[in-house]
Amino acid sequence: MCTWVSPIPSLQIENVIAGYGDIRVLWGISLIVNQGQIVSLIGSNGAGKTTTLKTIAGLLRPKSGRILFGDQVLSEMPIEKIVESGVVYVPEGRGIFADMSVEENLQMGSYPKHARLHHSKSLRNVYSLFPKLETRRKQLGGTLSGGEAQMLAIGRGLMSMPKILMLDEPSGGLSPIVADSIFAAIEKLCEAGMTILIVEQDAGRALKLSDSAYVVENGRITLEGKGSELFNNEYVKKAYLGM
Ligand SMILES: Nc1ncnc2c1ncn2[C@@H]1O[C@H](COP(=O)(O)OP(=O)(O)OP(=O)(O)O)[C@@H](O)[C@H]1O
Ligand SMILES: [Mg+2]
Incomplete structure (x- = not known):
């Protein structure tokens, strides 16, 4: 807590x-x-x-x-x-892009201007929080397990620098x-x-x-x-x- x-x-x-x-x-x-x-x-x-x-x-x-x-x-x-x-919302059901790789999905998260500037650092932070995502960085979003997809959804939210x-x-x-x-x-x-x-x-x-x-x-x-x-x-x- x-x-x-x-x-x-x-x-x-x-x-x-x-x-x-x-x-x-x-x-x-x-x-x-x-x-x-x-x-x-x-x-x-x-x-x-x-x-x-x-x-x-x-x-x-x-x-x-x-x-x-x-x-x-x-x-x-x-x-x-x-x-x-x-203010960043990670929706129920995750909403990740099935035809994009893990890393492309994460990149989509850093579209706000201030987030784009810190993209590389945010990516390192997300991979450090969820090491599994780094090992799957080239894998398509649609082929991830439920847990990996949830990590990706949270990771993508974090890329927006909430x-x-x-x-x-x-x-x-x-x-x-x-x-x-x-x-x-x-x-x-x-x-x-x-x-x-x-x-x-x-x-x-x-x-x-x-x-x-x-x-x-x-x-x-x-x-x-x-x-x-x-x-x-x-x-x-x-x-x-x-x-
Ligand atoms: N797009 C929509 N159009 C019309 N009604 C909707 C829509 N989405 C949700 N509702 C209705 O709004 C009410 C609240 O839904 P909401 O999704 O906020 O509930 P919830 O507390 O998140 O429930 P759950 O625990 O099942 O996710 C429900 O009666 C639902 O049927
Ligand atoms: Mg709900």
Whole structure:
């Protein structure tokens, strides 16, 4: 778990209402991710976790409410400016390019101007975090195992030089051992000072790792607190930890 590095709000979501076309999914979501923290969103299928991350990333526009990152108003910025500001989303299902090699996929991540300048250093950092990717650097994205594809998806996100990394179900579909290795990498990133907002099916694991956490139910935040507090909360235990 990361320490409480800084009390300065890094990412602040204020009363966001959002959805798809006329369908409302988020009904006034508010949350804060402080710098250097790892924060998790937990909740059942269809609760609105992915929609929350997509709205922060600019893939969906809030119908009302604001999303602030430091002094920048993300909810008024075009998607490419959001990425340039350092807010990077690694989607559920990974979204890597099947016909491109591992290294080409990584290069795609360094398209923001500031990231291009540091491309070689970022590549070294990604290979040091995920040595397996370096051994597979010429292999096509579509032929990777699930765990390697997840490493590549995170690696590509890191190539954009994020200030905050949003991970959607990083352990989805992976065996427990492979999921362990992904979580070990997430902890290393956290120790290196990365700010992380994570959505994870394995709520117990997410809560143990997180400085703070939010429970999302039917598009609303119904509970929030330190990861350890929610891990020991009777309702959370029953509803999300299978205890
Ligand atoms: N493109 C879309 N168009 C219309 N409705 C959508 C779309 N994507 C998601 N939804 C709906 O929005 C609601 C929230 O979906 P979301 O993907 O945010 O849930 P989630 O909490 O991430 O769930 P899961 O744990 O299954 O990934 C669901 O009812 C879903 O059917
Ligand atoms: Mg989801």
